[in-house]
Amino acid sequence: MKIAILKLRGILLTSIQDDLSDQDALDFQRDVLQKITDTEFNGLVIDITAMDVVDSFMARVINDTAIQAKMLGTRVILCGMQPAVALTLIEMGRELLGVETALNIDQAFNRLEMLINEQEV
Amino acid sequence: MSDTKCKSRDESGVVVTITEEWHVGKSQRAVKMLALSIGLSQVSIYSLATSVSELANNLFFHTNYGGTITLKVVRKNGRAGIEIAAADKGPGIADLDSAMLDSFTTNGGLGGGLPGVERLMDEFEIASQVGVGTWVVARKWGKCS
Numbered sequence: 561m562k563i564a565i566l567k568l569r570g571i572l573l574t575s576i577q578d579d580l581s582d583q584d585a586l587d588f589q590r591d592v593l594q595k596i597t598d599t600e601f602n603g604l605v606i607d608i609t610a611m612d613v614v615d616s617f618m619a620r621v622i623n624d625t626a627i628q629a630k631m632l633g634t635r636v637i638l639c640g641m642q643p644a645v646a647l648t649l650i651e652m653g654r655e656l657l658g659v660e661t662a663l664n665i666d667q668a669f670n671r672l673e674m675l676i677n678e679q680e681v
Numbered sequence: 682m683s684d685t686k687c688k689s690r691d692e693s694g695v696v697v698t699i700t701e702e703w704h705v706g707k708s709q710r711a712v713k714m715l716a717l718s719i720g721l722s723q724v725s726i727y728s729l730a731t732s733v734s735e736l737a738n739n740l741f742f743h744t745n746y747g748g749t750i751t752l753k754v755v756r757k758n759g760r761a762g763i764e765i766a767a768a769d770k771g772p773g774i775a776d777l778d779s780a781m782l783d784s785f786t787t788n789g790g791l792g793g794g795l796p797g798v799e800r801l802m803d804e805f806e807i808a809s810q811v812g813v814g815t816w817v818v819a820r821k822w823g824k825c826s
């Protein structure tokens with residue numbers, strides 16, 4: 561496994577690095593979904609601060625992971641998208657724009673905890 | 682703006698042969714360096730790197746023996762830019778119009794690669810002949826300083 565998946569305050573945190581092979585990306589998707597199925601996590605943060613190239617393949621992997629995690633009842637937030645990457649993504653991976661985003665990991669956690677608390681009330 | 686610096690001319694290119702997956706990353710690094718060297722904006726650099734990734738992946742996935750990515754600095758009308766040329770002697774594309782659609786893929790892939798490149802770049806040309814190969818040229822222009 562090339563991408564670490566951390567558990568923090570009941571939330572899964574993953575940081576995607578650059579230079580992943582397609583197989584690494586698919587392994588990542590499988591590992592995240594496996595973790596969500598095994599243990600109940602209320603939230604998933606996908607951090608892409610380190611990514612500068614999000615091609616159609618990566619865009620789809622991230623999007624599919626988010627959709628599947630949602631179907632398993634987990635809230636998903638994508639964070640750390642650099643402005644220049646966002647501009648590229650508008651042309652390349654349009655479907656990604658459906659995933660909720662936050663500026664950084666801190667804001668992503670705040671937002672997720674708010675959403676999860678709302679749910680419990 | 683000086684004429685000597687910005688006259689129309691081509692410079693020799695960098696050729697990256699794509700036969701294995703890790704060559705895709707290599708071509709990405711090469712285009713980033715070249716784009717940095719002529720001072721393109723960060724958005725242009727990411728657009729170029731993403732386009733190279735799409736074209737190089739197509740060489741790897743849709744042909745049997747791979748192909749080449751040729752990168753070069755081009756200059757025209759006082760502007761500098763980067764040209765990406767992807768060439769292969771693979772199976773070719775039977776229906777180019779369909780291949781340029783966002784949802785089109787022939788190998789259970791994701792589609793959207795070629796049309797994405799066309800949107801990201803300033804100029805885009807594709808030619809292909811079944812049994813002969815495929816050829817894509819795309820350019821991204823900066824400003825001349």
Ligand SMILES: Nc1ncnc2c1ncn2[C@@H]1O[C@H](COP(=O)(O)OP(=O)(O)O)[C@@H](O)[C@H]1O
Nearest residue numbers: 739743773780786787790791792793794795815
């Ligand atoms: N170099 C190539 N040689 C042969 N066919 C290609 C090549 N590049 C693209 N194609 C064809 O064009 C289609 C669309 O390409 P693309 O938009 O990159 O989507 P994807 O690669 O996800 O299928 C491919 O499915 C393939 O059939």
Ligand SMILES: [Mg+2]
Nearest residue numbers: 735739794795
């Ligand atoms: Mg493709």
